[in-house]
Amino acid sequence: MAEQEKVLATEAAVELMDMLREKHGPLMFHQSGGCCDGSSPMCYPRGEFRVGNSDVLLGWIHDTPFYMSKDQYEYWKHTQLILDVVEGRGGMFSLENPEGKRFLIRSRLFE
Numbered sequence: 663m664a665e666q667e668k669v670l671a672t673e674a675a676v677e678l679m680d681m682l683r684e685k686h687g688p689l690m691f692h693q694s695g696g697c698c699d700g701s702s703p704m705c706y707p708r709g710e711f712r713v714g715n716s717d718v719l720l721g722w723i724h725d726t727p728f729y730m731s732k733d734q735y736e737y738w739k740h741t742q743l744i745l746d747v748v749e750g751r752g753g754m755f756s757l758e759n760p761e762g763k764r765f766l767i768r769s770r771l772f773e
Contacts, residue, residue, distance in 0.1 A: 667721055668721050668743065669723055669728045670723060670743070670744050672747070675724075675747050677747075679705075679726060682757045686757055687708070688726070689705055689757070691704065691705055692713065692729045692730070693730045693731070702766060703767055705757045706755070706756070717731055718735045740771055741772065742772060743769050746765070746767070747765055748764060750764045
């Protein structure tokens with residue numbers, strides 16, 4: 663049996679990623695698990711956020727890497743994450759902030 667992907671994206675997330683990619687070039691996501699903005703997936707121009715030994719690459723969604731802090735990953739490792747979009751303001755430093763939409767994570771347990 664093939665291993666399930668750890669992170670997926672909805673069609674709405676893919677559409678917003680395409681729009682942001684046109685404006686900013688290649689993208690990346692990071693979710694730290696901290697309070698406030700850190701609990702939301704943050705979208706950056708690829709390479710603008712420095713990842714390190716304390717980050718885990720969960721996978722690629724729509725040609726975009728998605729990282730999570732190791733500490734946060736310990737809580738989420740048994741779940742599949744789905745990147746989605748809702749109306750509202752994004753994280754202060756996340757690229758979607760001025761678009762009136764924000765990325766969020768939905769999850770489901772692996773079976």
